[in-house]
Every structure is written in C-alpha cells, then in structure tokens.
Amino acid sequence: MNNANQNIYKPYILRVVETKDETPDVRTLRLKFDNEEEGRAFTFKAGQFAEYSVFGEGECTFCIASSPTRPDFIECSFKLVGKVTAALRDCEVGAVIGFRGPYGNYFPLDMMKGKNLLFVGGGIGLAPLRSLFWNVLDTRADFKDVSILYGARTVSDLVYKDELKEWESRSDVKAVFTVDPGGETPDWTGKVGFVPAVLEQMAPSKENTIVITCGPPIMIKFTVQALEKMGFAPENIVTTLENRMKCGLGKCGRCNIGSVYVCKDGPVFTYDQIKKMPDEF
Amino acid sequence: MKKVDKNKLGELMQAVLDAGKELIAPVRQGDHTAYARIKKPGDAALDILLTRMPLKEFFLPKTECLLKYTNLEGGGVEVSDPDPLNQERVVFGARPCDASSLPIMDKVFTWDYNDSLYLARRDKTTIVSIACESPAASCRCESVGISPSAKDGSDVLLTPIGDAYTVDAVTEKGEKLVALWGSKLSDASDADAAKAAAFKPALPGHQTDTASLRGKLKAKFETPAWAEQTMKCVGCGACAYLCPTCHCFDIVDEKSGCGGERRRNWDACAFSTFTLHGSGHNPRAEQQHRYRQRVMHKFDYYPEKFGPVACVGCGRCLSACPVGMDIFEIIEKVTADE
Ligand code: SF4
Numbered sequence A: 001m002n003n004a005n006q007n008i009y010k011p012y013i014l015r016v017v018e019t020k021d022e023t024p025d026v027r028t029l030r031l032k033f034d035n036e037e038e039g040r041a042f043t044f045k046a047g048q049f050a051e052y053s054v055f056g057e058g059e060c061t062f063c064i065a066s067s068p069t070r071p072d073f074i075e076c077s078f079k080l081v082g083k084v085t086a087a088l089r090d091c092e093v094g095a096v097i098g099f100r101g102p103y104g105n106y107f108p109l110d111m112m113k114g115k116n117l118l119f120v121g122g123g124i125g126l127a128p129l130r131s132l133f134w135n136v137l138d139t140r141a142d143f144k145d146v147s148i149l150y151g152a153r154t155v156s157d158l159v160y161k162d163e164l165k166e167w168e169s170r171s172d173v174k175a176v177f178t179v180d181p182g183g184e185t186p187d188w189t190g191k192v193g194f195v196p197a198v199l200e201q202m203a204p205s206k207e208n209t210i211v212i213t214c215g216p217p218i219m220i221k222f223t224v225q226a227l228e229k230m231g232f233a234p235e236n237i238v239t240t241l242e243n244r245m246k247c248g249l250g251k252c253g254r255c256n257i258g259s260v261y262v263c264k265d266g267p268v269f270t271y272d273q274i275k276k277m278p279d280e281f
Numbered sequence B: 001m002k003k004v005d006k007n008k009l010g011e012l013m014q015a016v017l018d019a020g021k022e023l024i025a026p027v028r029q030g031d032h033t034a035y036a037r038i039k040k041p042g043d044a045a046l047d048i049l050l051t052r053m054p055l056k057e058f059f060l061p062k063t064e065c066l067l068k069y070t071n072l073e074g075g076g077v078e079v080s081d082p083d084p085l086n087q088e089r090v091v092f093g094a095r096p097c098d099a100s101s102l103p104i105m106d107k108v109f110t111w112d113y114n115d116s117l118y119l120a121r122r123d124k125t126t127i128v129s130i131a132c133e134s135p136a137a138s139c140r141c142e143s144v145g146i147s148p149s150a151k152d153g154s155d156v157l158l159t160p161i162g163d164a165y166t167v168d169a170v171t172e173k174g175e176k177l178v179a180l181w182g183s184k185l186s187d188a189s190d191a192d193a194a195k196a197a198a199f200k201p202a203l204p205g206h207q208t209d210t211a212s213l214r215g216k217l218k219a220k221f222e223t224p225a226w227a228e229q230t231m232k233c234v235g236c237g238a239c240a241y242l243c244p245t246c247h248c249f250d251i252v253d254e255k256s257g258c259g260g261e262r263r264r265n266w267d268a269c270a271f272s273t274f275t276l277h278g279s280g281h282n283p284r285a286e287q288q289h290r291y292r293q294r295v296m297h298k299f300d301y302y303p304e305k306f307g308p309v310a311c312v313g314c315g316r317c318l319s320a321c322p323v324g325m326d327i328f329e330i331i332e333k334v335t336a337d338e
C-alpha cells in the first residue's frame, strides 16, 4: 500500500513519442516517461488499465494496449467520444500526458501456460487483447497453439492493420480476420461475417484451450453463446469489462456491477464470474 | 471518568481556541444549519439536534484540489500537491451518528490505496460528540445498530447526566484533549458513571430491523418492487449530498491562466449521467436502477466488503427528500415476500 502521505491522484508525466490513426475515429499514442528513472521502475501486466489525462481537460480510462514485454513505451488506443478523448487526439509528438496506473487485475498468464489460446476480438476491443497477444508472442514457447479471430464493422474500422498483417504471416499463429457483411472492400481478402458466426465456422477445439475475448457487448454475448454451444466451460472464457470510471482506486463509487468493483476486482473476469454478477451491464 | 457542568461547555471550547486549534461546531446560518468553523464559543448552537449538513465536508469537502499544474514554457507541465493541512482541529458537539460515519468512510479511503488528502484531515481532527437527549421522529440510528450515545468515531463522548455531562475519552486523541482541559473538568463519581451508562433515550420514530432484512436484498435485485417503490424519486441527489457516508466523487480539471487544478467534487449515484458510458450506453438507465444502487451499496455491497452497513441512521435523507422517499420503508417493502 502507498505511503499515507503520497498523493494517489498525482500522475506520472509522459510524453507522446508517436501517434497513429488506426481508423477514422481511433487513435493510438505511444508514450514515454519524462523521468527515465520512473520509467525503468514502472511495471504492469497485460490487462491492466490506467487514467490518462490532458491537463486542463481531464482524465480518461483506457487499458494499456502495449505489452509488458516491450517496456520502453506505453501505448493506448482510444475512440473519439468526448472532451478528453478529443484533447488526447489533438496531442502531437512532444505533448505531455498525465498517467496514473497501472490499476486493476490482469490476464491470468500463468494459468494460460502450456495451453492453446484463442483470442476473439471485435472493434477497438482488440486493444486489451493486443497487450496480451504480444506478450504471448514474445514468450511464444510457453504456449501451445495460438489463434486469433478479429473482426470489425468495416475494413476501415479494423485497428492495428499493420500488426494484423504481421500476425497473418507468422507460421506460429493462426489468424482469421473478418468484417461485418457489407463492410468489405473489393480487395478485402479476409472473411465476411459477424465474429460469432465466423467463430462457429472455425470450430475451435475446447481441449486444453483458454479463450480471451473483448469487443462490443453484443459481440461478446453471441461469442460466449457460440463458445458454450461448442462446449467451452465458462471458467475457460476470459474477458475484460468496461465501465465508467473516475478514480481507478475503489473510491469514487462509480464502476461497480453489484458488489464487484471493476476497477479493483477487475477489469479481467472469467465468464463464470460474470454469470454470478447481477444484470447491471 | 471526568465530568463538566452543562453551563461550562463554552470554557472547553475556549480552551481549544486558546490552544491555537481550529474549532468546528454546529451553527445556525439563517434558516440553514451546519457544522462550521467558529471564532468564539458563543457562535456554537449546541441545542440543534442535527444540522442540515452532515460533518463529512470537513473530511471530504464538496470540492477540493487534488493537484495543481503549471504549463511550462517549452511544452512541459509541472504538477504539485495541494497545500498540506497543518492546522489541528476540534469538532465540538458532533452527534454520534455523524461521528459514526467517519470509521465507515475510513474503510473506503484506506482500501488498498491510502487517500492522503482525506487521511490528513482525519489525522488532524479530534471529534467531541454529545449524546442526544431528545432524538427526533426522523432519527433511525437504532435501525442500523447505532444509538444516541454510540462512541464509534468519537474521540471524546459527552453524556448528559442532569446538570452535567460525563466526559469520556474514547481514544488517545481524546485523552490528549481531556488533558488539555485539565482542571476545567472534575472527577465523575461512580454514581455519575452509572447514570451515564444508563442513559438511553427512546427513539420516537419507527425503527427498521435492517440487520435481518439486509440479508434478503441480494436475492431481491430483480424484484418489480424497486420500480413501484422508487417511481417518485426525481434524481435530485439531495439524499446523497446530505448523507454522512455517501462519498462518491467526480474528478474534473479547471483551467486558469497558464495552469490550473485537478479537483474532486461530490457526485451522486442518483444522477443519470453518473454511470453513462462514452458510447451512450448506461448500465443504470432508469431511476429505479440508480435508487437500487443507493440501497444496495449501503446495505449489501459495503457490508459485504467491510462489515457494517454504510448508513448511520441520521435520517437526513428522509427529512430532505422533496418527494418523501424513506430508504428504510423501501428496504422493508422490497424485501417483503411477494
Ligand atoms: S430519493 Fe429523494 S432526495 Fe434522493 S435523489 Fe430521489 S428525490 Fe432526490
């Protein structure tokens, strides 16, 4: 626990070192600690989140989208939804960003070792999966088969396009990408269909497999239904939840689903845990 | 145990001021009543049973600076902590319910992360409570296991015994204050102590057995009774702002010149925007869901994590609600067998 005199709301100071427009409304910022010593001491695990801020505009909650195995920088990807994300989007290289974190729990990496991993992502929901995905690829020998199914509404809505190509070309990854019907372009070579339907076509084996999924609520709902139909046990389906957050510290009273505080007990939950929560999503 | 004559309380307050400490007491401000800083004992209105505003704002202010920032030339930002609180403070004349709210908030503000701003205020403050001689019809402390002479959260408790109060130092901080008062206090006799122990005014209002009802709440999460019982709530948030234990807050930035502050402001789960996602989705879309959160947080979620319920039974929410919502009645109704 922090020292009782230390201000838990005081952020680290980070600088934007690279920006990238993933889609018309999703941007990725690559950030570095202003103070190198703080940067070296900082550690996190895939699945954790942080509060990012533009001074004078406010704070915003996103996962850390980069992998702990690549500790030289921190990346976040966000969709333009309001005042703070608009201010973050306007941050160019050299801009100062406040950063509090890492907060929350993380993906159960130890439990995943020696298993087949199936990632199922939709839209910007790929961001938290990407942190874990690179972590897994960077320690590839610890895992058996690694597959990823990722989809978005349209081709232009796919995030991390360069990385998708890289994953597709790797022999140690099975990568399937899809766009919703009508979202394809003439040169689209991936699948056309909703993520849950494509998942059923893929017919993954449930044996020794952990599924990690994140995406829009409706996609998660049908993905989980499809997985259960294929015999996956709820405790082998892992997801990360989103809720409105302010403090990230279990104090502001905003993020709970029933008695579960997403900022402290989560954001990573197994589907088994989610089933036990009251219906307040 | 010590005692003090009822007409000597002013001297105790004066001793606090003379020792250079800040004095906080119940006061009248026109039609309004609140705890406030006072400069002379005569400004205290100790006859007020319960001020309209709870004590919490001295620990969690309505609005406070979390940090200051200055934009530096050349593009950097310098961040600094708000000015530290150095002043020792004494609250004189808290009610046991208000004092009981502090250990409840302590649990939240020390849960895995210490909130230094809140804790500094707790650390610098000594609470002197006065047991309640004539509780009001809206008092519900016994509904939540507290009583008009409860000691929890108080550093010193004064209990009425005829023309005097017994002075009971509950904590180390309380002992220090009693030592400061020194000869202004006299020794209480065994008979005085026995009178204080027997002090038990009756509560005129209906008390709800929340200890046995709250166990049923979880199973009643989906009951249609929530909608029926909470239909008239207008979502004004008055109940939360006046609640001694409600601690939900928002964090916002305020610019001024070439810098500004990041501030924490009271917020309330009664507001429709409280849980609104950036996408437009709201997990608590209707007022009934928000009122249910209020009840569940206080009587189910908080006790599940921390033990006691997050309600001290002061009854402020019953008195202040513009449409007459009664949280205890609602607990009785939603947990009733259908
Ligand atoms: S219960 Fe009453 S005081 Fe509380 S939000 Fe509803 S209308 Fe306002």
Ligand code: FES
Pocket (backbone or CB within 6 Å): A244, A245, A246, A247, A248, A249, A250, A251, A252, A253, A254, A255, A256, A261, A262, A263, A264
């Ligand atoms: S984000 Fe503040 S309590 Fe979870």
